[in-house]
Amino acid sequence: MQADLLIVNIGELATTVGHSDRPQCGSELGKLAIYQDSFLAVKAGRILALGPMAESEQYRGPDTEVIDAEGKAVLPGFVDPHTHLVFDGWRERELAMKLAGKPYLEILAAGYGILSTVRATRQASLELLVQDAKQSLDRMLLHGTTTVEAKSGYGLTTESELKQLQAARQADQEHPVDIVSTFLGAHAVPPEYKHDSEAFVDLLIEEMLPAVAAQDLATFCDVFCEQGVFSIEQSRRILQAAKKHGFKLKLHADEIVALGGAELAAELGATSADHLLQASPAGIKAMADTGVIAVLLPATSFTLRSAKGADAAAMLEAGCAIALATDFNPGTCPTESMQIVQTMAWQVLGLTPAQALAASTINSAHAIGVANEVGSLEVGKAADFVIYDAPNLDFVAYHFGVNLAQHVFKHGRQVVRAGHLCYSEI
Numbered sequence: 001m002q003a004d005l006l007i008v009n010i011g012e013l014a015t016t017v018g019h020s021d022r023p024q025c026g027s028e029l030g031k032l033a034i035y036q037d038s039f040l041a042v043k044a045g046r047i048l049a050l051g052p053m054a055e056s057e058q059y060r061g062p063d064t065e066v067i068d069a070e071g072k073a074v075l076p077g078f079v080d081p082h083t084h085l086v087f088d089g090w091r092e093r094e095l096a097m098k099l100a101g102k103p104y105l106e107i108l109a110a111g112y113g114i115l116s117t118v119r120a121t122r123q124a125s126l127e128l129l130v131q132d133a134k135q136s137l138d139r140m141l142l143h144g145t146t147t148v149e150a151k152s153g154y155g156l157t158t159e160s161e162l163k164q165l166q167a168a169r170q171a172d173q174e175h176p177v178d179i180v181s182t183f184l185g186a187h188a189v190p191p192e193y194k195h196d197s198e199a200f201v202d203l204l205i206e207e208m209l210p211a212v213a214a215q216d217l218a219t220f221c222d223v224f225c226e227q228g229v230f231s232i233e234q235s236r237r238i239l240q241a242a243k244k245h246g247f248k249l250k251l252h253a254d255e256i257v258a259l260g261g262a263e264l265a266a267e268l269g270a271t272s273a274d275h276l277l278q279a280s281p282a283g284i285k286a287m288a289d290t291g292v293i294a295v296l297l298p299a300t301s302f303t304l305r306s307a308k309g310a311d312a313a314a315m316l317e318a319g320c321a322i323a324l325a326t327d328f329n330p331g332t333c334p335t336e337s338m339q340i341v342q343t344m345a346w347q348v349l350g351l352t353p354a355q356a357l358a359a360s361t362i363n364s365a366h367a368i369g370v371a372n373e374v375g376s377l378e379v380g381k382a383a384d385f386v387i388y389d390a391p392n393l394d395f396v397a398y399h400f401g402v403n404l405a406q407h408v409f410k411h412g413r414q415v416v417r418a419g420h421l422c423y424s425e426i
């Protein structure tokens with residue numbers, strides 16, 4: 001059959017195979033199919049075939065666009081399953097405070113941190129939020145990310161949370177990167193509820209969740225479960241209510257203090273628990289037993305100057321599925337690049353490039369419920385892939401701090417050419 005698009009002379013094509021129905025768990029992580037000297041054929045936005053170069057000719061027809069990869073590496077587009085995409089209010093001015101050793105919870109208590117972004121986001125127009133989000137999506141695409149999750153959580157009023165989610169929906173419609181939305185109204189307790197967080201939890205449950213559900217603005221509901229933010233009991237109340245509205249669940253769990261967030265995620269059947277630096281052995285085991293995906297955010301550990309990140313080795317030992325994300329946000333992790341996360345994965349977490357790739361593609365696709373469609377290069381799946389200016393997979397994690405993504409394809413359409421955006425508004 002004639003392909004619409006044929007990528008030839010691929011130096012190394014690396015992807016997971018056969019994990020669209022379940023993530024790679026424990027010691028399975030990083031099992032890849034690697035094709036050297038290979039081709040990739042695309043038809044109607046989907047993968048038609050791939051394999052050794054010798055088999056490529058049968059897909060070449062008079063109308064086939066042929067691109068020579070010149071011996072470079074082809075990998076699936078990254079799926080970034082944890083971002084705080086939509087906001088106004090960057091916070092570079094907090095760097096000096098952090099360097100002076102002020103703990104994050106103290107910065108938060110002093111009115112900086114997330115609350116300054118909340119002030120800016122509340123004031124921002126929908127148009128400005130969409131424009132800013134699309135600028136970040138452009139950077140993600142340029143670095144090889146083709147699908148992202150996007151959380152609300154900088155509005156913290158019904159109106160401004162809906163505004164953030166509407167901005168994500170509009171950005172999804174107007175930009176090639178696909179967005180899966182998460183309602184994170186329980187990201188922080190807003191200043192007006194500082195002395196009565198229970199009343200804010202009531203507002204979340206009685207007003208915000210039904211409003212988000214009524215407009216079908218989010219697939220997931222997430223809670224920042226942390227000391228001084230939302231307790232285990234409050235997180236349980238919010239997530240149980242969310243479940244009744246049909247949301248799938250996520251949890252910011254055990255990042256700073258070991259509260260038992262991993263255990264709660266397992267108890268509620270959450271899709272993922274994220275951060276997990278302080279997760280207990282029992283919590284890790286409970287997650288493995290119930291299939292909760294551990295979304296790890298090593299770039300956040302790096303910027304927070306944490307001595308070590310989450311205990312990835314213990315999670316793999318217990319049989320957990322690990323996924324990786326940027327945690328893109330204006331405070332603790334202002335990067336859109338999943339390439340730098342590949343580097344942080346070996347630096348901070350001790351994962352190999354193959355493990356990091358699986359955790360950033362098929363497993364991260366599972367963490368946001370899109371693994372049937374994206375996350376691996378297999379016949380029939382969406383043709384979301386990247387040609388890197390690198391000879392192989394390992395090189396992408398190894399040669400860090402620069403952008404190696406050269407050509408990016410979304411649904412079989414070239415959206416980045418020679419390191420520059422080339423899509424027109426769709």
Ligand SMILES: [Zn+2]
Pocket residue numbers: 082084252327
């Ligand atoms: Zn987060």
